[in-house]
Amino acid sequence: MSTDSFIEGVHFTPSIFSPYNIGYKALASALSDIAASAGKPTWYFLNLGIKKNQTRKEINDIFRGLQYLERKYSVKLLGGDTARSPFLFLSITVGGTAKKPITRCGAKKGDKIYLTGNIGGAIFGFIALQKKIKSTITKYHLTPEIRCEEALKLNRKYRINSMIDISDGLLIDSNHISEESGKKLNINLKEIPICPECKKFAEKYSLDLKENILTSGEEFELLFTSPDNIKEKFAHKIGYVSSGKGVYIDGKLTPPRGYRHFE
Amino acid sequence: MSTDSFIEGVHFTPSIFSPYNIGYKALASALSDIAASAGKPTWYFLNLGIKKNQTRKEINDIFRGLQYLERKYSVKLLGGDTARSPFLFLSITVGGTAKKPITRCGAKKGDKIYLTGNIGGAIFGFIALQKKIKSTITKYHLTPEIRCEEALKLNRKYRINSMIDISDGLLIDSNHISEESGKKLNINLKEIPICPECKKFAEKYSLDLKENILTSGEEFELLFTSPDNIKEKFAHKIGYVSSGKGVYIDGKLTPPRGYRHFE
Numbered sequence: 001m002s003t004d005s006f007i008e009g010v011h012f013t014p015s016i017f018s019p020y021n022i023g024y025k026a027l028a029s030a031l032s033d034i035a036a037s038a039g040k041p042t043w044y045f046l047n048l049g050i051k052k053n054q055t056r057k058e059i060n061d062i063f064r065g066l067q068y069l070e071r072k073y074s075v076k077l078l079g080g081d082t083a084r085s086p087f088l089f090l091s092i093t094v095g096g097t098a099k100k101p102i103t104r105c106g107a108k109k110g111d112k113i114y115l116t117g118n119i120g121g122a123i124f125g126f127i128a129l130q131k132k133i134k135s136t137i138t139k140y141h142l143t144p145e146i147r148c149e150e151a152l153k154l155n156r157k158y159r160i161n162s163m164i165d166i167s168d169g170l171l172i173d174s175n176h177i178s179e180e181s182g183k184k185l186n187i188n189l190k191e192i193p194i195c196p197e198c199k200k201f202a203e204k205y206s207l208d209l210k211e212n213i214l215t216s217g218e219e220f221e222l223l224f225t226s227p228d229n230i231k232e233k234f235a236h237k238i239g240y241v242s243s244g245k246g247v248y249i250d251g252k253l254t255p256p257r258g259y260r261h262f263e
Numbered sequence: 264m265s266t267d268s269f270i271e272g273v274h275f276t277p278s279i280f281s282p283y284n285i286g287y288k289a290l291a292s293a294l295s296d297i298a299a300s301a302g303k304p305t306w307y308f309l310n311l312g313i314k315k316n317q318t319r320k321e322i323n324d325i326f327r328g329l330q331y332l333e334r335k336y337s338v339k340l341l342g343g344d345t346a347r348s349p350f351l352f353l354s355i356t357v358g359g360t361a362k363k364p365i366t367r368c369g370a371k372k373g374d375k376i377y378l379t380g381n382i383g384g385a386i387f388g389f390i391a392l393q394k395k396i397k398s399t400i401t402k403y404h405l406t407p408e409i410r411c412e413e414a415l416k417l418n419r420k421y422r423i424n425s426m427i428d429i430s431d432g433l434l435i436d437s438n439h440i441s442e443e444s445g446k447k448l449n450i451n452l453k454e455i456p457i458c459p460e461c462k463k464f465a466e467k468y469s470l471d472l473k474e475n476i477l478t479s480g481e482e483f484e485l486l487f488t489s490p491d492n493i494k495e496k497f498a499h500k501i502g503y504v505s506s507g508k509g510v511y512i513d514g515k516l517t518p519p520r521g522y523r524h525f526e
Binding site: 001003004007008009011045047049080081087 | 264265266267268270271272273274308309310312341342343344346347348349350352354356
């Protein structure tokens with residue numbers, strides 16, 4: 001089980017997010033936490049806080065966003081609570097099943113570090129939306145893909161010692177694995193798979209590619225460690241685990257930084 | 264399982280509720296839903312939205328309120344999510360076990376209708392708080408008792424055909440039983456047990472006793488129906504179930520009214 005809140009003014013702005021996007025991303029974010037344990041999400045509960053001026057259409061559109069993912073992943077809405085609220089929010093509690101759940105604390109010396117898919121879309125998509133630049137990369141921020149099937153496949157075919165989604169950012173979440181496993185994570189910057197459109201976007205608008213890639217939150221790609229050579233198109237080797245502590249990017253100790261709710 | 268939100272400006276005002284009271288009442292309200300099914304609550308998940316200016320002491324005090332009920336009912340906080348929020352809120356998802364859960368849809372013709380405890384404290388306590396009148400009845404609004412043990416005892420000793428807590432108000436919630444059971448509920452106004460201090464308070468300040476008693480929300484007493492003569496100090500017979508539909512107060516059809524989030 002896992003629970004997650006998606007709050008107006010904190011996780012999303014209604015001027016950027018359509019009601020459909022709000023429903024989609026709130027549930028995506030909750031489901032991703034189950035994926036990150038190699039679980040199969042099966043049900044969820046929804047706490048919905050609705051503003052006074054919210055129209056019936058907007059509420060229906062929020063549910064369309066939720067229902068898209070319900071159908072895609074065969075997840076059932078089992079119940080919930082709806083209340084008037086000064087701000088729009090969704091708290092989602094999701095449950096799933098896992099034969100052999102994977103945690104953040106099992107990374108072993110000698111493991112290789114992998115990342116599913118390309119990253120950067122969440123942050124550069126957000127920048128495009130904020131700057132009102134029309135770009136296809138906005139979809140990575142608004143309706144990100146999650147990695148439910150990939151996580152199950154990995155867990156079935158390989159030995160996966162630790163896994164996490166990088167929804168707090170690659171740097172913060174690799175530090176979670178490092179701390180909870182008591183190991184040193186060595187990551188090669190140039191091996192981090194970056195979405196090609198995002199690279200172009202960063203170049204065009206002179207944005208710091210490295211900093212944004214390391215700290216971009218709300219990415220739902222999975223970071224995992226395994227002693228095996230993972231032969232899947234979606235899995236990219238980006239480093240290795242050794243004894244020690246901390247996360248080293250290109251050999252340099254790099255403390256966690258990025259968005260945090262409470263500094 | 265059940266889930267409930269407790270939202271600043273909707274369910275509580277910080278000028279009236281201390282942080283301790285906020286924690287207490289948020290969990291009380293969630294646990295009461297399990298009690299109303301004659302379940303034993305065992306665990307909960309918490310989604311906490313915290314404002315920027317919230318102090319560490321305030322947050323600790325919210326948790327003191329939660330912990331009081333955790334200990335009293337042996338409920339464990341299993342996990343949750345904490346996020347910055349423009350307003351304070353708690354969404355609580357609670358789980359419990361029940362050998363024979365009771366629903367709202369089982370009321371039978373000939374059942375007697377009962378209410379646990381005295382009601383009125385939630386609304387008159389709220390009026391006292393709002394009018395800044397010092398009174399012992401404010402505790403019924405701030406830290407209401409819930410009926411976990413009573414519900415379990417009833418379910419063990421008697422045939423309970425339907426049950427609900429009257430957190431939406433006696434009138435709205437008796438209509439829930441009526442509608443979902445497809446039966447007519449006949450309630451005698453003078454048999455409704457009213458907290459004696461509240462009666463005095465209503466008289467002193469010339470408040471409409473009947474209207475307030477029928478519509479007072481956030482009461483956590485249990486309304487239930489049974490063919491048995493319930494011999495418990497806390498259970499008060501207030502009417503009977505017959506075939507037909509609707510709720511009749513002193514023989515008069517009385518449609519639901521009271522606080523609703525969405526009119």
